[in-house]
Amino acid sequence: MTPAEWEALWLSVKVALACVAVLAIPGLLLGWLLARKQFIGKHVLVALIHIPLVVPPVVTGYLLLLVFGSRGVIGQWLESSLGFSLAFTWKAAVLASAVVAMPLMVRSVAIAVELVDRRIEDSARTLGASPLRVLATVTLPLAAPGILSGLTLAFARSLGEFGATITFAGSIEGETRTLPLAIYNCIQSVGGDAPALRLVVVSVLVSAAAMVVSEILARRARRRLGGTG
């Protein structure tokens, strides 16, 4: 593999890990909120979270560009007050894949939390556990397999992200050209078949490895909870 290809691989993993890190806390909170709380505007929130799942990623990318681009409302503010430019940097790639992966993460968490037996939570409350402690010591550990699969889905979705990334972050070698973008770039150029194939193999291996690791972790979590795994 050429240094540029290594760079694409490393960039992909970096963006995917950052995406998972960025998503973890808000994903958990939103998932728990949707599963356990009733509040005004819940339907609107659900719809908002799910938009990236149903519109073409290129639309998501373009909307992000409109908001966070150098002429966007938030983008302009970021640049003028913080001197911080988001669009067409690797951080933009992280934001793009995080937005696209958000519904997957939130749905997984919400389903996992819904499946947690509330009567077990009640028993912890009668022993004197505050709501926050119940969340940390009962709900989240019991929902761990679902949370784990949500994080894995987010990681995998980020690895495969193309449309929103190329629209919002561009395809800048060494900055935003992740594996899918690099593969596309190879296919577009003359004599790029061999490098494209190499990257395809790498891409398949990385995704498969992520799935295997997540399956092992999920099995371990399920076994801890008493399932047969």
Next chain:
Amino acid sequence: MNLELDIRVTRGAFRLEVASRLTSATTGIFGPSGAGKTTLLHALAGLVRPDNGRIVLDDTVLFDSSRDVSVPVHKRHVAVVFQDGRLLPHLTAAGNLRYAEGLALAAGLREPTLAFDRIVQLLDLGSLLGRRPHHLSGGETRRVALGRALLAQPRLLLLDEPLAGLDHARKEQLLPFLRQAQLATGIPMVMVSHDLGEILHLTDQVMLLRDGRVIGQGNLFDLVQQHEPLAVLRGAGLINVLRLRVREHREDWGITFLEPLDQTTAVAPPVLKASLHANLAPGAETWAMLRPEDVALALGPVERISMQNQLRGRIHKIVRTESRTLCLVDVGAELMVDVTHHTADDMALVEGKAIWCLFKAQALTLGTSGTSSSPAN
């Protein structure tokens, strides 16, 4: 304990209305399924919010709708042992116990009689500590759940059908632990059950619930003297539960001799004969169940008959229902005896009459596991 209750709870079409005061250290709530027993417990624990009313435990107002007070569940210090145990599945038995202990310590509760090692010893949990809940049997799960609830150092312990779903042998194994917990910790308990025998092992103070309302409350022997409570109690299988101490065994006769623990009156304490239970050490406390219909009445002692137990006593109350006559006989312990109207009329049974209670040794169903007379202090 002084627990004042005056609440109304609506759950769909069901309505629970309870106004009562519980002062006994242990109270049993008895009633048929659907009577509202569990709903009442949940309201006490704070898991169900009453429509309106008041709950006051000693000096603490737990709920008062008129002042908009409702102490959250985790601040009530009212622990519940649920029917299904509800252990935290991701923790071991020890982890579950430590969880409750940690919460008690965090709340500043450090009662030495409720220290971890003591509870483990009291409920014989040592061999279970490393196991996860799904590797515990039903009886073991409930023992751990009981230990966990005690370690939370509650001001009040609620037991929701703690023996339901266990087979007879398991129930018998668990009952002495409940009794130990009651004696050794002194934590006030309210136990809900649809099995009168279970309740009477722990207390004779009973609240009777039916269709969401209290139809009687107090000492069992007072309750059976009232029409409606008696009907409910009989429907559920009224039973004498005698707390006994083992005196000695006569292996050659196949008989174990016992004497009552709680003697009611000045009548000479009876010696009871049961079929041999050699596993119970002399001096050990145990209990026996005796069905009121298994006791025969006689006007004098009867010789040459196979009834090994012949206890002299005095009828202190006669309760007639549509079908049967229930006599409360003081034989040194209080005994309920169920006879037909015909018998009652034929023998001219009246209150105050001296009478003999006869029953076979086998009619006394002894608990197979005794508890030591001085619980491990």
